[in-house]
Amino acid sequence: MRNTAAALAAVAASAYFAYDFRWQQGIVELEEEAASRLDVASAAVFAPTQKFGYLPELLADHPVVVNALRHPQDRQRAREASRYLERVNASAQAAVVYLIDGEGRTIAASNADAVDSFIGRNYAFRPYFQNAIANGKATFYGIGATSLLPGYYVAQAVREGGRTLGVAVVKVDMTQLDQEWQRNEDEVAVTDDNGIIFLSTRPDWKYRPMVSLHAEALDEIKRSRQYGTMLKPPLPMRTVRTLHGNEAVVSIVGDGGNGVRFFVRSRPVEGSGWNISVFIPLSEVEARAWRVAFSTSGAIGLILMTLMMLAQAHARAEERESARQALEKKHSELQALSEELRAASITDPLTGAYNRRFFFESVPKIVSTANRHHVPLSIVTIDVDHFKRINDMYGHPAGDKVLQALTVLCKESLRESDVFCRFGGEEFIMALPNTDAEAAAQVAERLRVRVSAHAVEIKGMPGGITVSCGVSQYREGEQGIEAALRRADDALYVAKNEGRNRVVVR
Ligand SMILES: Nc1nc2c(ncn2[C@@H]2O[C@H](COP(=O)(O)OP(=O)(O)OP(=O)(O)O)[C@@H](O)[C@H]2O)c(=O)[nH]1
Structure with missing residues (x-):
C-alpha cells in the first residue's frame, strides 16, 4: 500500500517536472518567436517614418x-x-x-x-x-x-x-496596419499612453484598455473625447504569470466565455507613449508539455510497475521458499520424532534390546520365509535363574545390570538375521531363522556356558549367575509361531524343574 502511494507520487512528480520542463522550453522558443514578430510589427509601425x-x-x-x-x-x-x-x-x-x-x-x-x-x-x-x-x-x-x-x-x-x-x-x-496584420497568425495590439488598444489584429480588442483605467485618466479621455463613443470596457485579460518585465502569460476571455492563454511580449514604440504587444497562443506549447508529461509519467509508471511486480514476485518466491524450508524442517522433525517413537515403541528402555511387540511384528515374516523356502526356524527362551534372589540380595539396580550384561552376551552370540528380544521381566527370547533345533540348542548352550563362566559380573556381586534355556523348532505348516513358543516355554519349564542352568529342547 505504501509502495503504491510512493509510486503514484513518483509518477505525479515526474509528470509535473516533465510538464514544467517542456513548458519552459516552449516559453524559450516563444520568446524568440515573439521577439522576431515584434521586430516585424514594430517595423510596420515605424515604416511610415522611413517612407514619409x-x-x-x-x-x-x-x-x-x-x-x-x-x-x-x-x-x-x-x-x-x-x-x-x-x-x-x-x-x-x-x-x-x-x-x-x-x-x-x-x-x-x-x-x-x-x-x-x-x-x-x-x-x-x-x-x-x-x-x-x-x-x-x-x-x-x-x-x-x-x-x-x-x-x-x-x-x-x-x-x-x-x-x-x-x-x-x-x-x-496607421489604420492600414490593421488590414496588413489580418494575415498574422498571432495577435498584435498597439496601445496608447493610457494602455488603450487602438490598433489590433483583433477588431474586438480595439478601443479597450489592456488594464483598468484610473478614474482620472478615464475622466480626461472622456473630457477630451479622444475616442468618442468608441471606448469599451477593459479587455477581460488576467495575468497568469509574469515571466520578465516585458513578458507574461495572460488569459483573455473570448467570445465563447472561455479563457484563452497567450504568451505576450511587449515593447515601447520609440518616440511615442505607445506600446506594441505580440500575443502568441499557448495552446501548442501546453499541448506539447502535456504530451511529454503523459509519455514521461507513463514510462516511469510502467518501469515502477514492473519493478514493483518483480519485487512482489521475488517476495512471493522468498515466502514460498521459506515456507517450503519450514515445511521440510517440520517434516524432518516429525520424521525424526516418528522414528524416535517407533524406536521407543519397539525397544526395551532398560536393555536396549527389542521388546515383545517387535518380536510379534517381525516373526510372521520369518515364519512365512521358513514356510516358503522350507528352511528351519527355531526359538530359544532364556530366563535368569533365581533372579528374585539377586534382586533381593544385591538390590534392584544390580538386577538391572545383570539384565543389561546378559543382553550384550546374547547379542554377541547372534547372526544378522536373528531376532532377539526381551520378552518380559528376566526372560529373553530369540528367533533363529535357517536354524534347526540342534543348532539352536548349541547356540543356547554356548550362551549358558558363557554366563555361568562368570561372563556376567556385576561390581560388588560375586557372580554365580546362571540361565536356563528352552529350545523348540517351528514345524512347517504350523499356524504362526505360537505353538513353537509354547514348546520352548515347556522346555524352559523342564530346565527349571530339572535344576536350572541347563538347555532343554522340545
Ligand atoms: N532388577 C530387575 N528385576 C526384575 C525386572 N523384571 C522382573 N524382575 C524381577 O525378576 C524376578 C523374577 O522372579 P521369579 O519369576 O520368581 O523367578 P526367579 O526368581 O528368577 O526364579 P526362577 O526363574 O524360578 O529361577 C522378580 O523378583 C521380578 O521382580 C527388572 O527389570 N529388573
Missing part, C-alpha cells in the same frame, strides 16, 4: 508652400497650396498633408474639399507643431484630434531667411 520622412522637407522648400505661409491671410495662395498638397498626397498615399502657419492655424490641406477638412483648425497645442517650430523637425505618434484614427505625424518647419513661417505636416494613417 523625406516628404515634409520637400514641401518646406517648395515655392507654393513658402508663398502660402508667407501670406497666411491670402486665400488665393492658400488654395493654390491646397491644390498642390492634394496632388502630392495623391501620389504619396499618406492620409493628409497640410500646412500650419506660425500661429498654429491650418491654412492649406490635401483634404481642403472634404467635410472634415483640417483648414481653419488650430493645432498649436500639438507636440509635433511645437517641436517642429523649436527644432525644425518633429515626428509624433498620436490619435487624430478630428478623425480619432491613429496616425503618424512628420512635421518640418518652413523657414525663410531665418524666420519660421509655419510647419508642413504629413499625417500617415
